[in-house]
Amino acid sequence: MHAAHEPDDDPDGSGQRRFDELIAADSRIEPSDWMPAAYRKTLVRQISQHANSEIIGMQPEGNWITRAPSLKRKAILMAKVQDEAGHGLYLYSAAQTLGTDRDTMFEHLITGKAKYSSIFNYTTPTWADMGSIGWLVDGAAICNQVPLCRASYGPYGRAMVRICKEESFHQRQGFEILLELMRGTPAQREMAQESVNRWYAPALMMFGPPDADSPNSQQSMAWKIKRFSNDELRQRFVDMLVPQAEILGVTLPDPDLKWNQERGHYDFGELDWNEFTEVLAGRGPANAIRVSRRRAAHENGEWVREAARAYADKQASLAAAQAPTHEWMAS
Amino acid sequence: MSGHSNRPISTAITPESISLTLSDADAAASDAVARYALGLGDDALVLAQRLGEWVTNAPELEEDVALANIALDQLGHARNLLTYAGSAWGQSEDDLAYLRGEAEFTNRQLFEQPNGDFAQTIARQLIASAYFIGLYRALSASADPTLSAIAAKALKEVDYHLDHSAQWLLRLGQGTAESHRRMQRGLERMWVFADELFDDDSVPGELAGIAVSPSALREDAYALLTRLITEAGLTVPTAPFARGGGRSGAHTEYLGPLLAEMQVLARAHPGASW
Numbered sequence: 001m002h003a004a005h006e007p008d009d010d011p012d013g014s015g016q017r018r019f020d021e022l023i024a025a026d027s028r029i030e031p032s033d034w035m036p037a038a039y040r041k042t043l044v045r046q047i048s049q050h051a052n053s054e055i056i057g058m059q060p061e062g063n064w065i066t067r068a069p070s071l072k073r074k075a076i077l078m079a080k081v082q083d084e085a086g087h088g089l090y091l092y093s094a095a096q097t098l099g100t101d102r103d104t105m106f107e108h109l110i111t112g113k114a115k116y117s118s119i120f121n122y123t124t125p126t127w128a129d130m131g132s133i134g135w136l137v138d139g140a141a142i143c144n145q146v147p148l149c150r151a152s153y154g155p156y157g158r159a160m161v162r163i164c165k166e167e168s169f170h171q172r173q174g175f176e177i178l179l180e181l182m183r184g185t186p187a188q189r190e191m192a193q194e195s196v197n198r199w200y201a202p203a204l205m206m207f208g209p210p211d212a213d214s215p216n217s218q219q220s221m222a223w224k225i226k227r228f229s230n231d232e233l234r235q236r237f238v239d240m241l242v243p244q245a246e247i248l249g250v251t252l253p254d255p256d257l258k259w260n261q262e263r264g265h266y267d268f269g270e271l272d273w274n275e276f277t278e279v280l281a282g283r284g285p286a287n288a289i290r291v292s293r294r295r296a297a298h299e300n301g302e303w304v305r306e307a308a309r310a311y312a313d314k315q316a317s318l319a320a321a322q323a324p325t326h327e328w329m330a331s
Numbered sequence: 332m333s334g335h336s337n338r339p340i341s342t343a344i345t346p347e348s349i350s351l352t353l354s355d356a357d358a359a360a361s362d363a364v365a366r367y368a369l370g371l372g373d374d375a376l377v378l379a380q381r382l383g384e385w386v387t388n389a390p391e392l393e394e395d396v397a398l399a400n401i402a403l404d405q406l407g408h409a410r411n412l413l414t415y416a417g418s419a420w421g422q423s424e425d426d427l428a429y430l431r432g433e434a435e436f437t438n439r440q441l442f443e444q445p446n447g448d449f450a451q452t453i454a455r456q457l458i459a460s461a462y463f464i465g466l467y468r469a470l471s472a473s474a475d476p477t478l479s480a481i482a483a484k485a486l487k488e489v490d491y492h493l494d495h496s497a498q499w500l501l502r503l504g505q506g507t508a509e510s511h512r513r514m515q516r517g518l519e520r521m522w523v524f525a526d527e528l529f530d531d532d533s534v535p536g537e538l539a540g541i542a543v544s545p546s547a548l549r550e551d552a553y554a555l556l557t558r559l560i561t562e563a564g565l566t567v568p569t570a571p572f573a574r575g576g577g578r579s580g581a582h583t584e585y586l587g588p589l590l591a592e593m594q595v596l597a598r599a600h601p602g603a604s605w
Contacts, residue, residue, distance in 0.1 A: 055392065062387040066380060069596040069605040070425045071410050072346070075403060078383060082399040085392050127596055127605075177605075185603050293387070301390020303513070304449045307506025314505065 010034055023224055028154035031097040039223055042216070043153050044098050046225065048105040051091035052116035054084045055109070056290050060124040061133060069127060076173055077130060083166045090162060094155040110295040118276065119206050121284030128181055128188075128195035134174010135244070136196070136203035142167050143237045144207065147227035156225075175244065182249045189249075196245075197253045204268075205276045207234040238266050344484045346410040346424055349477060353418040363535055364475060365419030366437075367542045369427065370533050370578050371466075372412030373438035376428060377586070378459060379405035380593055384446055394449075397495055401456070404488040411481045429597035433587050434580040437533075440573065441524035443586040450510070450517035453499045458521055460493035461555045462528045465548035474540045497559050504563030515565050522568035527575030528552070 010016055015034030022029055029035055058081045065081065068074035092102045108114035119137055124130070145167065148160040181192035208214055208230040220226035228236075238257075245252050256269030278284065352358050360368060382402035389395040413424040441459065446452045467489055470482035503514035529549035534542045560567050575581070597605075 058387045058395070065383040065386055066592050067596050069429075069600070069603075071376075071406065071413075071428055073605050074383070075406050075410070078386065078399050078403050078406065081386050082396055082403070085395045085399070089392055089396075180605055184605075185600065187600060188603055297388045297390070300388075301394075301449065303507070303509050304390035304394075304503070307510030308502050309506075310510075311502040311506045 023152055026150075026152075026224070028157065029152055030154045038219075039225075040098050042220065042223070043156065043225065044095055044100050044105075046220075047091055047095040047098075047156055048100070048108070049115050049117075051088045051095060051105065052109045052114055053120065054088035054091065056116045056120045056294065058084045059290055059293060060120055060122070060286075061130060063124050064127060064130055067127070068130075073130075073177070080134075080170050080173070083170070087163050087166070090159040094153075094159045097155045106298075110291060110298055112282075112291055115280075116290075117206060118279045118284065119202050120290060121279050121287045122199070122202055123285050126191050126195055128178065128191040129199070131174050131177030131181060131192060132195040132199040134170050134172075135178055135248075136174075136199045136241075137206070138167050138171040138174060139241065140203045140206040140237055142171060143233050143240070147233075148225075150224075150227060152224035175248070178248050178250065192248075193250050196250045200253050201271055201275075202279075204234055204237070204271055205273075207231070207237070209273065209276070235265055238268050242266055344411060344480050346414040349411055349414045349481075350418075352477070353415070358477070359418040360415055360475075360477070362419050363537055364478070364541060365416040367534060367538055368412045368416040368478065370437045370439075372409050372416055372427070373436050374442050375405045375412065376409035377436070377438040377589065378442040378455075379403075379409055380589055381442065381444075381446055381455075382452075385452065390449055398452075401492050401495065404485075404492065408481070408485045408488075411484075415477050415481070425597065429594045433582060433590055436582065436586060436590065437578050437580060438582075438586075439524070439527050439577040440575060440583050441521065441528065443577075443583060443589060444521060444524060445585055447517065447520060448513060449499075450503055450513040451520050452517075453496050453503065453514070454517035454521040456492065457496040457500055457559065458525050458528070458556065460489055460496055461552045461559075462525075462548065463489040464493055464555075465552050466543055466545075469543040469548065473542070478541065500559055500563045500565070504560075504565045511564070514563070518560065518565060519568045519570065523570055523573045524575075525556075526572040527577060530575055530578070532576075533578035 016036065019029065019033065019035055019039075021027075022033070029039075061077060061084075062081050065074065065077055068077050092105060095105060096102055105114065109116070119140075124133070142164060145160055145164050149157055149164055151157045151160065178192050178196070181188040208217075211217065211229045211231045214230050217226060217229055221229070241252065242257070242259075254269045256267065258267055260267045279287070282288075353360075379402045382398050382405065385398040386395055386402070389398055409428075410424050413427045417423055417427050441455060444451075444455055446455075463485070467482040467486040471479050471486055473479040473482065500514065503510040505511070526549075529545045529552070531544055531546045534544060557567050573583075597603075
């Protein structure tokens with residue numbers, strides 16, 4: 001962390017005043033601006049968790065690359081997983097502008113110290129899960145992320161603009177996979193519905209705990225990192241899903257789901273927050289596998305990264321040896 | 332790695348556009364052209380499948396991206412070539428990819444070799460790219476307009492692939508003692524399958540001017556590979572070449588499991604569309 005940006009370094013309070021003005025004016029905080037240490041810390045946590053989610057999120061879909069049932073779907077899936085790696089890289093770059101390096105963030109991921117979205121601890125036993133992940137998981141991600149394009153921290157907001165464009169493309173592709181299945185054979189329709197049944201509630205939990213149990217939310221909203229509460233975004237997502245489910249011809253697994261004329265929104269049933277807590281605590285279906293797989297890839301690749309470093313060092317010392325001895329010779 | 336950049340690159344070539352063109356019956360491939368395209372398409376498909384196995388397992392995120400990128404390009408070549416091949420027999424790219432058995436696959440054996448460690452994958456990719464550069468450069472002058480358009484598009488991509496593997500060959504060859512040892516071992520593991528790429532077994536005389544004679548690519552490809560391997564401080568292997576026979580359906584024992592995995596879902600739902 002940059003000690004230079006700690007509050008001790010703002011003895012006359014001018015940094016804090018300027019920060020408050022920028023936030024109040026809906027302007028953006030940039031890396032060289034003074035910012036409260038807690039703002040910096042919250043952002044590093046949120047952006048690196050977001051990056052980690054993209055990286056761990058490659059696994060449930062990567063699971064189907066070799067088995068995708070048509071070459072077109074295989075190509076789309078491969079491109080999507082590649083996009084996710086790219087999103088992880090953008091987000092690590094955004095987080096690095098806050099003074100935490102990528103290796104540290106990655107180390108926290110593979111040692112289990114840093115979190116990632118709980119949704120990726122669910123498994124993908126069927127092809128239809130590629131549709132459900134696109135439609136439901138990416139759909140929820142978009143509802144969460146579109147407001148982040150206006151997040152008060154400039155590098156984060158700009159990364160999100162690019163990510164959101166690709167995410168909406170992914171969501172449409174997921175919807176298409178399910179649509180194709182729902183128009184297919186009885187076995188395909190059953191596969192689609194079964195998968196939607198498994199992913200619906202976990203996708204709704206992606207917005208986080210109910211507002212009453214979400215202590216960090218208020219501060220994030222005051223800082224304009226977050227623009228809407230967990231429950232507001234969840235409601236927006238459900239309202240968006242219902243008509244899409246009708247087009248698909250799938251049912252959403254919630255007997256309490258119904259239109260509320262008075263509110264102008266869909267009412268929906270209580271979610272199983274014990275399940276959410278269990279998954280967050282590491283006891284979901286795939287928690288044990290996700291991090292260890294990323295760690296294995298990292299460890300198996302250690303010799304490759306070492307080789308690249310050694311080669312770059314040799315090239316650098318070679319260039320130095322060939323460089324002119326006196327500065328005046330270079331001109 | 333330039334010298335072809337003055338050639339206009341067709342970007343409009345996709346399986347869909349090829350299909351559309353071929354709905355005009357006269358544009359369908361003849362049986363001989365289709366067999367030729369099928370062999371090239373199988374090479375690209377099987378290699379794409381292997382590269383796809385790397386995704387989420389690469390040594391760096393950047394390599395997850397790069398290997399997925401190369402896999403996607405290869406898959407694109409496969410889709411174009413299989414779509415064209417299938418036009419001769421009223422079959423789609425998916426019929427050909429998912430419903431043929433091991434003995435009907437006509438890829439060269441190099442492409443079905445397992446990924447092994449990163450060095451082994453780079454060795455396979457290096458040999459493949461050196462071959463593809465020559466192949467697609469020559470094929471882009473084919474008298475068959477579809478093959479020529481597919482090749483012109485692919486050439487730009489395999490140029491990038493060669494650059495990627497040549498750079499890793501250097502880094503691993505000249506990096507650490509461990510990476511040097513692994514890179515040499517990777518080359519030895521893959522090199523025995525190099526010569527099959529230049530075997531003329533598969534191209535009938537009637538395709539003169541349309542197909543590329545593989546043996547005509549041998550000298551340039553070996554010269555390029557020898558130069559790159561030597562520059563990396565490594566040794567060109569000398570073990571005898573494997574017997575080959577991939578173009579006529581003879582494969583190593585690695586292809587069967589690869590196909591079992593690739594085809595499992597499509598075969599479980601005959602006639603379904605996805």
